[in-house]
Amino acid sequence: MNAASDYAGKKVLITGGLGFVGSTLARRLVDLGAQVTVVDSLIPDYGGNWFNLDGYTDRLRVNIADVRDPFSMRALVAGQEILFNLAGQVSHLDSMVDPFTDLEINVRSQLSILEACRHENPAIKVVYAGTRQQYGKPRYLPLDEQHIQAPTDINGVNKLAGEGYHVVYHTAYGLRTTSLRLTNTYGPRQLIKHNRQGFIGWFIRMAVEGRTIQLYGDGQQLRDLTFVEDVVDAFLRAGMDEKANGAVFNLGGEAPICLLDLARLIVELAGRGRVELVPWPEARKKIDIGDVYSSYARIQQVLGWQPTTPLRAGLERTLAYYSQFFDQYVTA
């Protein structure tokens, strides 16, 4: 990727930078020579983890702050060239239990971050982490960016609004914003402490621990997965390419895989664990969306991005990571 070299010396701010994708992005940017500031509030159970920046904390700046604090954000965006805006509450289940906290973080804070950019630093580039959950239950597959957005949970509605603000601030104020709609991201540094942030981290953990991966129904639900380093590539491209301004892009994975095959593959690669099919819990069934996978044709065409890590290779790296650093993610 040519754009990567452009990051040398760039001043970059990453919200959610102690989290899964944010920390992986931060490490890569440090390696590329960027001046990185990471913002994270380390809210318990959200995914922020000091160990994610292990070995890098002397080459970047970590600023503990909450994106809900508009005053800190105004000070932090000043002087930055690129903002990777990844802070968020990402649990769909938590959003149903505590919808107002999800609203504060995923809606109100996004507005105050954008207001901060507009007033303090209108030349900044902003790349936002959206989600394919914004689409809700697919009307057709693969999901493209023309598919209607009809989320089935509060988190999806709030992420949609957060993205919407980014688009409006481009249209109305010329702020250079981009949204990437992430699908299921997996890899080292993902939260595996609980199972409320999606299935993949939990599957990994169950396998590493030699426990049982439980699948709802027949396990035939199709999903696509993107390895975290590929997601980082997409953020780096979006951050540098002016063609990304004002645009929204799906990410995506290789060919979709059903959960049963995925779980079996993880167990096979781990050499531990087992897979079990169980009936759907009622509350989860109601917000389930069946098969879902995205087309990444638009970002491939406009920014030249595509996923490059084969699923098997990505899972092997992930399993190796958690086998080595398990305690940093579960008992820490």
Add this chain to the structure above:
Amino acid sequence: MNAASDYAGKKVLITGGLGFVGSTLARRLVDLGAQVTVVDSLIPDYGGNWFNLDGYTDRLRVNIADVRDPFSMRALVAGQEILFNLAGQVSHLDSMVDPFTDLEINVRSQLSILEACRHENPAIKVVYAGTRQQYGKPRYLPLDEQHIQAPTDINGVNKLAGEGYHVVYHTAYGLRTTSLRLTNTYGPRQLIKHNRQGFIGWFIRMAVEGRTIQLYGDGQQLRDLTFVEDVVDAFLRAGMDEKANGAVFNLGGEAPICLLDLARLIVELAGRGRVELVPWPEARKKIDIGDVYSSYARIQQVLGWQPTTPLRAGLERTLAYYSQFFDQYVTA
């Protein structure tokens, strides 16, 4: 309409009930024999106006409260059978100047109203007033409900989120919710005090006062208009028909008309005023969405609704109303 008679004796709550559509709905429901409670906060410049319920205040209950107050809303939804949820900040321009107030009213309050319903009164039926502004700039015309939602202003994003919550509370909790996406509504009792809530009320006022209607650009932008009594018909149908649960419906008007023709028609019918073309102000041009009109095919098919008031007849009634009661809307 057969459903209308079903409202006799029904306990109905209307948020925004001193506003344009809300008061027209309240009056109709009183005429149908419903037990109506109106909630309004009378925020200056939003459209609430005591005169809108003139002659009806002894046959319904007016409760002054702000939908941002979750405690009042919990008490108010208890015991009601139908909630017409029309309270909102409706000015796109104001939403850009003060996005956080728009967020509080159009997003957070919607969530607290739905939480109130879910906890205090899960059997209640809720009909929400959405807007075609949620679609943003049309990718094709007429807009149908499958068109992507990509709003060009904060108000559009926030209304989209407010509607999204209603859909989620149906999907996840079985709450009987419906959203109607209103297009340009016109008629008696609309705010004409300022021009920040859309063009039509302002055109009417200019004509009644014998002043100049200014149009941006060449005035060829197409719009559709729905007479307020037709909008009320749609709310009444949605409130009674179980087929509406969980659904979103566009409203719409007769054949679209360009702003220049509309302005000329208003001047002709008023017998006063004049029309002038002026260049686009930069700030407005940026959030303009060109031609826009909606298809009401879905609600016609599912609920049997269609607009029945011809534009000329609706405008005549509107002009007559404001000629008689002008002072109640401008100097009051």
